[in-house]
Amino acid sequence: MKTRGTLYGVGVGPGDPELVSLKAVKVLNSVSVIYAAHSTKNSYSLAKDIVSAHVNKSIPILRLDFPMTRDKEELQRAWQQGAARILGTLNEGQDAAFITLGDPMVYSTFGYVMQTIQKMEPEVDIKVIPGITSYQAAAAASRTILAEAEGSFAVISGAKGAKKMKEIIGQTDSLVMLKVYKHYKEIFDTLEQLDLRHTSVLVSRCGLDGQEIRFPARSPNGGRPPYLSTLIIRKK
């Protein structure tokens, strides 16, 4: 037995189980334990749902709780507790996987947990298996070109509103915005002010039941779009 196992950060794609890579399936079926991030508010994990049909039933998929909060100390405590649990598995000589929606390197709790583990035990072997991101799937579903020729696109978060959009929009041809659900009103009002709503698309629950593609982009019935919504803004 190895003295210490390897941790795999595994991207499972944005929702459609057929978008999980062959490599992800292979790795998930090779580890002793799979960890899935959960919000402390509910018991559901979409990442777990996506992979469950691909993974041997004998491999436990265990929940790691993370609070939906901006409180830095509370978050750090949760990352440390998660990291300690994963290290417990690795230090028994077992490999573990941490599954994450989309790609592990894009707005994922895995990034925080990975950095926490690296601080606690710098020698730990960590490998990352990329996943198809939400915005790649949203661009494909809506047939929206993100970049061509010498063009550029940027990816930003809307978690704090439209400020970043206003800062970046002049510097890129297309703009992808994740986490638009909370400040949707400010974001859609800004799109309207910048005269960009008619060339933008909102893709909600991409690849999942209830998928919706709204072009031109608008919030559903003037209300809040689902948490799983991605906005793609095209300037032309």
Ligand SMILES: C[S@@+](CC[C@H](N)C(=O)[O-])C[C@H]1O[C@@H](n2cnc3c(N)ncnc32)[C@H](O)[C@@H]1O
């Ligand atoms: C915490 S981020 C996760 C990003 C993910 N790691 C990735 O690579 O796409 C959550 C945000 O991703 C976007 N998202 C994830 N899955 C999606 C889906 N199936 N359809 C539309 N947007 C999605 C939404 O903007 C959501 O608010």
